[in-house]
Amino acid sequence: MKHDDINKLAHLARINISKDTIEDVTQSINNILTLVDQLQQVDTKGVLPMSHPLETPQPLRVDEVTEENCSKALQHNAPATENGLFLVPKVID
Amino acid sequence: MEWETVIGLEVHVQLATKSKIFSGASTRFGAEPNTQACAIDLAMPGTLPVANEKAFRYAVMFGLATHAEIGQRSVFERKNYFYPDLPKGYQTTQLDEPIVGPGSVEIVLDDGTTKSIRIHHAHLEEDAGKSLHEDFHGMSGIDLNRAGTPLIEIVSEPDMSNAQEAVAYAKKLHSIVTSLGICDGEMSQGSMRFDVNISVRMKGEEALGTRTETKNLNSFKFMEEAIALEVERQIDILEAGGVITQETRLYNGDTKTARSMRSKEDANDYRYFPCPDLLPVILDDDYIDSIRAQLPELPDARQQRFISEYQLSEYDAAILSDNTQTAIFFEQAVVICQDAKLTANWIMGELSARLNAEEKNITDSPISPEQLANLIERIKDNTISSKMAKEVFNALWQREDKYGSVDAIIKAKGLKQVSDSSALEAMVDEVIANNEAQINNYRNATPDKRPKMLGYFVGQIMKASKGQANPKIINEILLKKLNQLINNT
Structure with a gap:
């Protein structure tokens, strides 16, 4: 991976990587990728991909409303609210 | 140059x-x-x-109704992107192992033939919240009530070749999910939303053209308009020697215009990975079989039943079976009045027209199935004519009678039709006696001209009876008397 790839990833993850640290980060991630490369050499033919480390199915719950309105408490630490809405810097996609 | 359109749909259905x-x-x-x-x-x-x-149960119901294979092992993934109405920073969705595999639905085309539209898969996911952009001092307001509402996203193959087919497919899905009861079908509330993938290519070309995706259409009408607009735009560009950019577009139903939202270059890289917070969901055969056993009647099956059970035409049966609530209304009325054809005519005619005019659903109809059935009974037993029935219908609609009784309205309005033949014969005699000139004309006319002239006399009698004479019986008596007159001279 090159600096450009790392910068693109950083942008997607909304992480700020400064010019001073980019070389370090690139090196670290490349180290991890080397490890992954090594792992990928293992012959996995006939092994089902594992989507979760726990060998057990997901329990399901009954369709019932169990949560009460806690909007006041939940908005307590929001920087800005109005008429029950969270206010955020304007983003239009 | 002749162009052909290729359309695929992604439909979000709120469960x-x-x-x-x-x-x-x-x-x-x-x-x-x-x-x-x-x-x-x-x-x-x-x-x-x-x-x-x-x-999961609802998603399985949809899969079974569209002849799809059910994914007995269902895995959730994280689709990562940042947007204020997505608090987690990822949408929990499915990718490689969706709950519903390939399936299909049949649509009926304008020429009456049917076409099968293939469904690539349908997956479960969560809805996002809503961003409100107006009037917050340059900020956006975020409402997360919708965040986490279950959705199935139904992804079709690119099997549709014009807007009509796309709309027919969308309406079919609407009809299926509402019949199953897995979605309320309220388009204005966003319960069903459509993303349309459109490309054009020269007729006979194998390879698909570059496609665009018009996102988030929430009505059949907007969908039809957006497709027409986009097809025209793409053909214009290609005919001018240009190339289509792969992009996401937004259609504005108010201004009837569309704009580019983002191109492929800035398309998000969603970095999917399996969600560590959710284990795979395993649905066993017993679970799926028990859902299959409880599936309600689907629109196609209901249409066939309406044809065989009530002798309705294919067209009438299709219209009445399409919407579950309409079908229920129809059957509740028929049970009482025992006349399927008349009930069908009244529901598809007067009732639909009034509901459409007032933008009401049939569940909000001020006239109940029982009232409509009573009205039809009074037409059948000749108490009132069809014309009077419309007046009673209006009175019922306006709730003029507080008990909503058809008979009370007929009585209050003095609408009883005169079917007593001695009274009617007297009226016929009077009209014949008062219209000597017209009678002579009738006598001298060739037999093929006579039926048309008959209308004049019927009109006179209806007028004399203040519209209360039974036109059918009037016709019979009139014909009989006129024939006597002619034969006696």
Whole structure:
């Protein structure tokens, strides 16, 4: 991976990587990728991909409303609210 | 040059569960902002999702209704992107192992032939919240009530070749999910939303053209308009020697225009990976079989039943069976009045016209199936003519009679039709006696001209009876008397 790839990833993850640290980060991630490369050499033919480390199915719950309105408490630490809405810097996609 | 259009649809269907897919917060529409968004929906640290069984049941019902294979092992993935109405920073969705595999639905084309539209797959996911951009001092307002509402996203193959087919397919899905009762079908509330993938290519070309995706259409009408507009735009560009850019577009139904939202270059890289917070959901054969055994009647099967059970035409049966509520209304009325054809005519005619004019659903009809059936009974037993019936219908619609009784309205309005033949004979005699010139004309006319002239006399009699004479009996008596007159001279 090159600096450009790392910068693109950083942008997607909304992480700020400064010019001073980019070389370090690139090196670290490349180290991890080397490890992954090594792992990928293992012959996995006939092994089902594992989507979760726990060998057990997901329990399901009954369709019932169990949560009460806690909007006041939940908005307590929001920087800005109005008429029950969270206010955020304007983003239009 | 002749062009052909290729269309594929992604349809988001909100499932009619009481609570959200991963939390116990209510999914009710129209609540005050953020009053139905709990700590899980807000992605508070330390919270974990617990999956709602009903959402899986509903998705399986859809799969079975569209002849699809059910994914007995269902895995959730995280689709990562940043947007203020997505608090977790990822949407929990499915990718490689969706709950519903390949299936298909049949649509009926304008020429009456049917076409099968293939469904690539349908997967379960959670809806996002809503961003409100107006009037917050340059800020955006975020309402997370919708965040976590269960959705199935139904992805079709690119099997549709014009707007009509796309709309027919969308309406068919609407009809299926509402018949199954897994979605309330309220388009204006966003219960069904459509993303349309469109490309054009020269006729006979094998390879697909570059496609665009028009996102988030929430009515059949907008969908039809957006497709027409986009097809025209693409053909114009290609005919001018240009190239189509792969992009996401937004259609504005108010201005009837569309604009580019983002091109492929800035398309998000969603960095999907399996969600570590959710284990694979395993649905066994018994579970799926028990759902199959309880599937309600689907529109196609209901149409066939209406044809065989009520001798309705294919067209009438299709219209009445398409919407579950209309079908229920129809059958409730027929049970009482025992006349399927008349009931069909009244529902598809007068009732639909009035409901459409007032933008009401049949469930909001001021006239009940029982009232409509009573009205039809009074037409059948000749108490009232069809014309009078419309007057009674209006009175019922306006709720003029507080008990809503058809008979009370007929009585109050003095609408009883005169079917007593001695009274009618007297009226006929009077009209014949008072219209000597016209009678002579009738006598001298060739037999093929006579039926038309008959209308004049019927009109006179109806007028004399203030519209209360039974036109059918009048016709019979009149013909009999006129024939006597002619034969006697």
